[in-house]
Amino acid sequence: MPEKPQKITPPLRPEFERGLLDTADLGQIRRPLSKWEKITNITLLRRVLILVLLVSVWQAYAVPLKNPLMFPTFTNTAYAFYDAVLNGSLLLKAWVSIKVLLMGYAAGVIISMILTTLAVATRLGNDLLVTLTSMFNPLPAIALLPLALLWFGLGNGSMVFVLIHAVLWPLSLATHSGFLSVSNTMRMAGRNYGLTGIRYVGNILIMAAFPSILSGLKISWAFAWRTLIAAELVFGVSSGSGGLGWFIYENKNELEIAYVFAGLGAVIIIGLGVENLIFRPIENATVRKWGMQN
Amino acid sequence: MIPEITEEVAEPQGSATRPLLEVDGATLQYKTKEHLVTATYRIDFKVYTGDRFILLGPTGCGKSTMLKGIAGFMLPDEGTIRLNDGVITGPGPNRMMVFQEFDQLFPWKTVKQNVMFPMLASSRFSRKDAEKQAIRFIEKVNLSKFTDVYPHMLSGGMKQRVAIARALAMEADVLLMDEPFAALDALTRLAMQEELLQLWDDLRFTVLFVTHSIEEAIIIGNRILVMSPHPGQVKAELNVHQFDHDNQGGEEFKKLHDKIHNMLFADRILEEEAAPHA
Incomplete structure (x- = not known):
């Protein structure tokens, strides 16, 4: 038979009141970080370490393979890259690609801003945007290239057209959902001050939705890159001199696989550069500084 | 500026001054997905300065x-x-609103910019006057030390004080x-x-x-x-x-x-x- 549980009462303890401790001889409250802690705190260093690790795995696999046609070593690729930059046309080709990319990206961003502003201002604009994004967002930009070539001919026009398509829908989707998630309090605060129309969108909605807009810009930037390189690979030269995709295609045809790797490397390096030199500083100066993102 | 108010006007029992705000039989309704909700039914009241x-x-x-x-x-x-x-x-x-929610401050503006914003957005003050006014009212709510700080670094009470300063600085009715x-x-x-x-x-x-x-x-x-x-x-x-x-x-x-x-x-x-x- 278990004993019947007694009602537990806490013991009555004496009250007391006391002065604060003298903290003068406490000494160190803040301890400086050790050298190792300081070194491992450098983000760039940690990331470079990962790169070095990957490269050594690559090298360790490729050297005993001895098959430069299928899988060139890192050192071969690095040399090819060096050679293509110095003696070849890699820089020029990269510039051609970037130029077209920027044109398409800028046009896409502007059109997207107009569409999303319309969508928050009017119900019809909202319906238009929702319908268009659900129709066109799943459609691969590259699938439109044959049509674009037919309409705009072999040149930058058709490239810009597919780029706009690649940028417009993901960016509009992100911006629109950002606008919709702006808190009601903030909206009312803005309207309280008499803001309407374009001033309301610019001063309240775009700023409050900036984290989503920024991630939309990043995603559509990547989409634009993919589309561009793919288009150049499939259709080769679009104007006087080809871009990076064309560089890769050409070298594949000549079985210069190390140069193909170098071309791919250039795409990656440009991607890293844009992320670290453009998007990261924008993030640091805006959403992180404002505490909207950690 | 805020006019001098005599004790008599501040407590207008039976005084002859006209009301500042008059709500006269106001019925307010809003729609939800399924219902039409009557939130207030024929409310009357008068508010004096x-x-x-x-x-x-x-x-x-x-x-x-x-x-x-x-x-x-x-x-x-x-x-x-x-x-x-x-x-x-x-x-x-x-009419300046002060909300319950802390997110009424704009995270992309510092305390001072937040207080200045309605004054500039409504074009009621020049930039110079707005800044002067902002500094004055931030001091009134004892936040002078935090003038150039972003809202996410403030505590809840401090955020509400900024919101109050922002509303007061407008000198709204x-x-x-x-x-x-x-x-x-x-x-x-x-x-x-x-x-x-x-x-x-x-x-x-x-x-x-x-x-x-x-x-x-x-x-x-x-x-x-x-x-x-x-x-x-x-x-x-x-x-x-x-x-x-x-x-x-x-x-x-x-x-x-x-x-x-x-x-x-x-x-x-x-x-x-x-x-x-x-």
């Missing part, structure tokens, strides 16, 4: 909706709301406060109530204050509109200008507290009494 007018009532009595109606975010389906003899047709910077201290901890709330009263004493603005705390209503207000729920209707209007934190424990205070308490819960007590017979 310098009033600390409290809308008090339980959840569902439409006090926040009433405030939104005065702010112009909703228009009455029946009756009128007039400010300075002009019918309210939409939101405007002559009336301040609309929707439970501004409800999300604060009890100690901070006490301090904020005291601060608001001091600011009022200093500047003599007109404020409409929504709360569901009887104590807060008695301490902050000079007049209380007691509302009953479903739909929101006027139950009583009481004078409470004689009470503040100092006589909170007193006999009179308690009596008034109980009186309002009974008013708010009368319906429920009747229901409970009826229950055993059923």
Whole structure:
């Protein structure tokens, strides 16, 4: 038979009141970080370490393979890259690609801003945007290239057209959902001050939705890159001199696989550069500084 | 600038001054997916310059909706709301809202920029005057040290003080406060109530204050509109200008507290009494 549980009462303890401790001889409250802690705190260093690790795995696999046609070593690729930059046309080709990319990206961003502003201002604009994004967002930009070539001919026009398509829908989707998630309090605060129309969108909605807009810009930037390189690979030269995709295609045809790797490397390096030199500083100066993102 | 208000005008019992804000038989409705909700039903009240007018009532009595109606975010389906003899047709910077939520401050602006923003957005002040005004009012709410700090680095109480400074700096006709201290901890709330009263004493603005705390209503207000729920209707209007934190424990205070308490819960007590017979 278990004993019947007694009602537990806490013991009555004496009250007391006391002065604060003298903290003068406490000494160190803040301890400086050790050298190792300081070194491992450098983000760039940690990331470079990962790169070095990957490269050594690559090298360790490729050297005993001895098959430069299928899988060139890192050192071969690095040399090819060096050679293509110095003696070849890699820089020029990269510039051609970037130029077209920027044109398409800028046009896409502007059109997207107009569409999303319309969508928050009017119900019809909202319906238009929702319908268009659900129709066109799943459609691969590259699938439109044959049509674009037919309409705009072999040149930058058709490239810009597919780029706009690649940028417009993901960016509009992100911006629109950002606008919709702006808190009601903030909206009312803005309207309280008499803001309407374009001033309301610019001063309240775009700023409050900036984290989503920024991630939309990043995603559509990547989409634009993919589309561009793919288009150049499939259709080769679009104007006087080809871009990076064309560089890769050409070298594949000549079985210069190390140069193909170098071309791919250039795409990656440009991607890293844009992320670290453009998007990261924008993030640091805006959403992180404002505490909207950690 | 805020005009000098004599004691007589601040407490306008029987005085002949015209009301600043007149709510006349206002019925406010809003639609949800399934229902048309009548939030307030034929509400009447008048607010005079310098009033600390409290809308008090339980959840569902439409006090926040009433405030939104005065702010112009909703228009009455029946009756009128007039400010300075002009019918309210939409939101405007002559009525400044202070919300309960901390996210009413714009995270992309510093404290000073936040306070300046409505003054610039409404073009009521030049940039220079706005800055001067902002610095003055930030000092009034004791946040001078945090002038150039972004809101995410402030505590809840500090954010509300910035919001109050931002509203005050506009020198609007009336301040609309929707439970501004409800999300604060009890100690901070006490301090904020005291601060608001001091600011009022200093500047003599007109404020409409929504709360569901009887104590807060008695301490902050000079007049209380007691509302009953479903739909929101006027139950009583009481004078409470004689009470503040100092006589909170007193006999009179308690009596008034109980009186309002009974008013708010009368319906429920009747229901409970009826229950055993059923």
